Amino acid sequence: MARLTRLFGNRPRLPRPVWLVSWTSFFTDTASEAVYPIMPLYLTRTLGGTAMAIGVIEGAAEALNSVLKIVSGRLSDRWSARKPFVIAGYALSTAARPMVALATSWLHVLAVRLTDRVGKGVRSAPRDALLASWADPATRGYVFGLHRSMDHAGAIVGPLLASAFLWFYPEQYRTLFALTIIPGMIAVALLLPVPDAPAREETAGPDPRVAPGQLGQRFTRYLTVLFLFSLGNSTDAFLLLRLSDVGVGAAWIPVAWAALHVVKALVSPVGGHLSDRMSRRTLIAAGWLVYAAVYGGFALASSAATLVPLFLAYGVYYGLTEGVEKAVVADLAPSGHRGAAFGAYHAVLGIGALAASLVFAAVWKAAGAPAAFALGAALALVSCACLSSLDLSPIMKTSHEENPRHQ
Helix, strand or coil: CHHHHHHHCCCCCCCHHHHHHHHHHHHHHHHHHHHHHHHHHHHHHHCCCCHHHHHHHHHHHHHHHHHHHHHHHHHHHHCCCCHHHHHHHHHHHHHHHHHHHHCCCHHHHHHHHHHHHHHHHHHHHHHHHHHHHCCCCCCHHHHHHHHHHHHHHHHHHHHHHHHHHHHHCCCCHHHHHHHCHHHHHHHHHHHCCCCCCCCCCCCCCCCCCCCCCCCCHHHHHHHHHHHHHHCCCCCCHHHHHHHHHCCCCHHHHHHHHHHHHHHHHHHHHHHHHHHHHCCHHHHHHHHHHHHHHHHHHHHHCCCHHHHHHHHHHHHHHHHHHHHHHHHHHHHHCCHHHHHHHHHHHHHHHHHHHHHHHHHHHHHHHHHCHHHHHHHHHHHHHHHHHHHCCCCCCCCCCCCCCCCHHHC
16 A cells, blocks of 8 residues: 555646636537547448548548647747637637538538547647646646546546437437537637636746757657657548447447446556656656557457457556657657647657558458557557657756656
């Protein structure tokens, strides 16, 4: 017990703005995740779409929002303002999301998803830079882990509400989509009292390994390895489609999606907090190994009894990596360029997601689902090996940050 206490320590107290932004993410995901797990079924069964249509929609949407993250992140650095981008992005997504209710073809869904992702692209990098400004190096992992946990908590509530609604009103997908405007408006309202933070905060001293105005070679190498991993990390819609193929009923898909986010919500703050006390690189590598194991299992197994537990284990991968990866971005980037750094981080993941989703759909069509999942598992293992060679020590030169546990 004493050893566990030393490892986990006490949870740090976080500033009020961190909680407000986290609750915003909770309500936003309540809205978006009420739609997301239903979307593959809505596209294929109601609108006549195919697996390739799912890949195109999700890949294109993520690619667009990734490019915009680069722009919004750099502009928030240049204008020394984060909050306007954050509010505008959440407001646009809130307005666009219910428009899925009016779709008559998968191309209409594509247009709505692209608009929704424009909102995400505008807000994400400035929001993460804003969160980083309220966290010191000793709490960065926990701040981002908590934020992801609240995000996933919303993804628990959203699908459960969707399942309850569809239980009483079967096949009423369009009404469900329209109702998502309610939690979306609550999310935007929570942001109003959040104070802005200047993009160019003072730092305790520059890292001699990073030239002024640049993000540095270590950051570039880190993004390169993340991009390699993302090439095997296709949209989770394919996992849901696979569950449907092996016999999981439509009414249970949102329940499975909610259960996955229970695991994510529980593990994310733990993973983030652990990364503040030990090696962030080790936590990310462990998460990628879980990912490889889950995708390998989806390649080999074909029964719901096997795939559902694997699907839930998939949440451990998210909990060990999402917040920790962002903490590493904050560790490696100069404070005045964190908007650009988070923009580049999100762009790399989004562009990789586009390529991964299209390749995954093509492999699924040509060689079957097992081959597609096996490819994702293999790329995760290769990425894990490449990660071991990176120096992820923080850029700041305080005694805490020089601790090699954070590599």
